[in-house]
Amino acid sequence: MVSVAEMAMSNPPAARYGRESSDECLLICRRCEPPIRRWNNSVRRCAAPPGITPIFPAGFTYLGQFIDHDITLDTTGLGEQIADPTAVLNFRSPKLDLDSIYGRGPVADPQLYQRLNASRMQIGRTNTQSIGKPSMKPNLPFDLPRGPQGLAIIGDPRNDENLIVAQTHLAMLRFHNKVAQQVEQGNVVIVRSVFEDARELVQWHYQWVVLHDFVRRLVGDAVLSDVLENGRKFYRFEEQSEFGEPYMPLEFSVAAYRMGHSMVREIYDYNDVFNDHGGVTPANLVLLFRFSGLSSNEPDPVKFARDIPIPSDWIIDWNRFFDTNGPAANPSLLLDPLIANRLHQLNNIPASESASLAVRNLQRSLKMGLPSAQDVAGFMGLPLLSEAQLTSDADGQKLKELQLPLKTPLWYYILKEAQQQQGGKRLGAVGARIVAEVFVGMLQGDPNSFLSRNPGWRPTLGAANFGMAELLKFAGDLDPVRDPNNIS
Numbered sequence: 001m002v003s004v005a006e007m008a009m010s011n012p013p014a015a016r017y018g019r020e021s022s023d024e025c026l027l028i029c030r031r032c033e034p035p036i037r038r039w040n041n042s043v044r045r046c047a048a049p050p051g052i053t054p055i056f057p058a059g060f061t062y063l064g065q066f067i068d069h070d071i072t073l074d075t076t077g078l079g080e081q082i083a084d085p086t087a088v089l090n091f092r093s094p095k096l097d098l099d100s101i102y103g104r105g106p107v108a109d110p111q112l113y114q115r116l117n118a119s120r121m122q123i124g125r126t127n128t129q130s131i132g133k134p135s136m137k138p139n140l141p142f143d144l145p146r147g148p149q150g151l152a153i154i155g156d157p158r159n160d161e162n163l164i165v166a167q168t169h170l171a172m173l174r175f176h177n178k179v180a181q182q183v184e185q186g187n188v189v190i191v192r193s194v195f196e197d198a199r200e201l202v203q204w205h206y207q208w209v210v211l212h213d214f215v216r217r218l219v220g221d222a223v224l225s226d227v228l229e230n231g232r233k234f235y236r237f238e239e240q241s242e243f244g245e246p247y248m249p250l251e252f253s254v255a256a257y258r259m260g261h262s263m264v265r266e267i268y269d270y271n272d273v274f275n276d277h278g279g280v281t282p283a284n285l286v287l288l289f290r291f292s293g294l295s296s297n298e299p300d301p302v303k304f305a306r307d308i309p310i311p312s313d314w315i316i317d318w319n320r321f322f323d324t325n326g327p328a329a330n331p332s333l334l335l336d337p338l339i340a341n342r343l344h345q346l347n348n349i350p351a352s353e354s355a356s357l358a359v360r361n362l363q364r365s366l367k368m369g370l371p372s373a374q375d376v377a378g379f380m381g382l383p384l385l386s387e388a389q390l391t392s393d394a395d396g397q398k399l400k401e402l403q404l405p406l407k408t409p410l411w412y413y414i415l416k417e418a419q420q421q422q423g424g425k426r427l428g429a430v431g432a433r434i435v436a437e438v439f440v441g442m443l444q445g446d447p448n449s450f451l452s453r454n455p456g457w458r459p460t461l462g463a464a465n466f467g468m469a470e471l472l473k474f475a476g477d478l479d480p481v482r483d484p485n486n487i488s
């Protein structure tokens, strides 16, 4: 059993305002070493290596986080006893039903809906403080709805954790309102009510995007097709859970699906104002946390109000995050055992707990008693990485030093496997099988999903190859910062 898992940290961020070092850290499990070890800049992965077409434009990283919040909610602190190791009680029922958007619906959660038209979602407005582009008009409808303290009024507060996931949540609110408008205008035959029909259309299009745009990229065509056509072999909730309902496997929520932490970039080409080619400054993680209600650690209420609601010049340009208009400007980082420097310094974490996301992931898996990667791969009958593969590079050497190549933490292994088997472009054998089975199972186990109700259904709101880019195009306003209507 590992006592503590730690990682090495790179140099502290450069001191220049708004411009952090873009170096990432080497994730290393450590037993009795000082927590800080320097890592030089020789390993850099901000852009995809030459010749590699990035499979994931960076918007998928935050769509991935948004999806995580749709299907999981773990309310236990790291220090608490694990009273519910199978996570039946503490995790929200795993459904891709957008309850993070809709809450419990307009009757039980009226604060999420427009008072005079409850078939539409509430949208928030930007503030008057566009310092980067003072010509931006204020009060534009491009922020999350917020209460008097600036905190978002949304179905899951975690979607205000950083600015890009918050703008992803906003895009889904705007998508719903566009669909509701179409239903109201009679472009879709009303079967139940404007709200119910719009919600179902939105849920099914979203489920399609998750399965065929996101999961397909993440696990590859072969694995997804195999699970869809030949069935699930391991996530057999029909027999495994008490009531035959989908549950949230810890191997997924505590390890495999946390792969997204490795995709997060330190710096983004965010919009016309915040980028590193002539803009004020690129959007780095410090700023992306600062301009979000949940993660901002600004104690001064006046300064806080300058950032939240967001200024108009901090509205995202989606063309830079998805392939709406040719290749997106930002690729996600490749999957490997490296995470962004800043993710070792999360804001607003209790002093008694680690603020490093990597440490939290590894501690969480220890506390939950997660099996080792070797046990999981053995159970699944899937090929293991060789010792040479597992111990390659400096992180692998650290693993060796810790005597973990035969008992490897599953989260670390999933990332190493993706790197070694797929060049970081998608998940490897164990990770892909876990992720594909759980997503397909969640949809098959939800009696209201398109896969249960009408498996032959195809998207109706856009092109035949409907994906996240098409969803955003349908919602409209891909780049409000350059829209002349928003500039005075």
Ligand code: HEM
Pocket (backbone or CB within 6 Å): 061, 062, 063, 064, 065, 068, 069, 072, 073, 074, 078, 161, 162, 252, 253, 254, 257, 258, 259, 260, 261, 263, 264, 346, 357, 360, 361, 364
């Ligand atoms: C800047 C981006 C992100 C930040 C700051 C972040 C932060 C966190 C934090 C603090 C936790 C709880 C850790 C614990 O105490 O166990 C967590 C959990 C998790 N994260 Fe992330 N995360 C980010 C992006 C992502 C992405 C892109 C994915 C997947 C595509 C993801 C998937 C998960 C999953 C599955 C969990 C466990 C379930 C949950 O608590 O939500 N995260 N993340």
